[in-house]
Amino acid sequence: MTSLISRPARVGLITDQTGALSFMGVANVNLAKMVTDDINAHGGLLGRPVELYVEDSATDDEVAHTAAARLVREADVDVVIGGIYSSTRQAIKRPVVDEAAKLYIYPEQYEGQESHPLIFCTGPVPAQQLDPFIPWLMRQTRAGKFYMPSADYIWPHTLNKKVRDLVTSRGGEIVGEEYFPLDHTEYTRIVADIMASGAEVVFNTVVPPGLTRSSPSSTTPGSWRAAGSSYAPISTRTSSISCRPSTSKGYTGASTTTGTSATRSASSCSTAMTRGTRAARCSPPGRRARARTGHSRCGRQQ
Secondary structure, eight states, rough: OOOTTTEEEEEEEEEEEESSTHHHHHHHHHHHHHHHHHHHHOOOBBTOEEEEEEETTTTHHHHHHHHHHHHHIIIIOOOEEEEESHHHHHHHIIIIIIIIIOEEEOOOOOOOOOOTTTTOOOSHHHHHTTTTTHHHHHHHHOOOOOEEEEEEEEEHHHHHHHHHHHHHTTTTTEEEEEEEEETOOOOOHHHHHHHHHOOOOOEBBOTTEEEOOOOSSSSSTTTTEEOTTSSSOOOOTTOOOEEEEETTTEEEEEEEEEESSOOSSSSSSEEEEEEEEEEEEEOTTTTTOOOOOTOEEEOOOO
């Protein structure tokens, strides 16, 4: 019988290759294969080749649970990596950690509140995502009115509670907070509500297609609209602060992403790194922000 130390290191990956989050899951698989090939090309892990076992969780927690059980029972993996939604983490946790006592790595930004010696959560929690950013945003833009359209699951609820605490403790106001099913795609009404609310900042954690601002025009400069096929979608796990038109100063505000793809606005942006949170401060249309050391640019939305 082959001893554990001499057999290949077996890594199980569970991610959403199909379903609503497939745009993230397919990228996860490609990256995992690239890293595995690179490790093996350089002699393996402590001299052991790495075998990667991939399961599609199909953006469905029950499917993720079944996939996790199959990895530990049939493939006998040493470690399981994956899950995007927090509910998926819990679905994977049961067969991997609670039943098989295997190591589980959850690589997503998340709401915190998880503690177990066999679970390693490598992403940032709300305090790390927001404590540096919200006070900076309010100081830099003097914005005080926030609207929070969100997906209806634990991460946005917990994140928004942190936003509310940070904003109100600094004299700001939450003028709207609303939650949508994960498969929701029609945002025409919420866009109108945002515009009517007087919101200066939109903190957005909705599932794609999300919200974005259309290209400025002579009749409706910087008007809001739901993101469609011709606009960059906001990722499910993106915390997006969108720019709002200002009659006196062009476009003010910021957009931020914490580990996934960001919405690109039609105005030009200079992107600064601030303690692990990428904040893009928006400039008036037609004015390119000056490039500085350590900064990158984002241009007009395609």
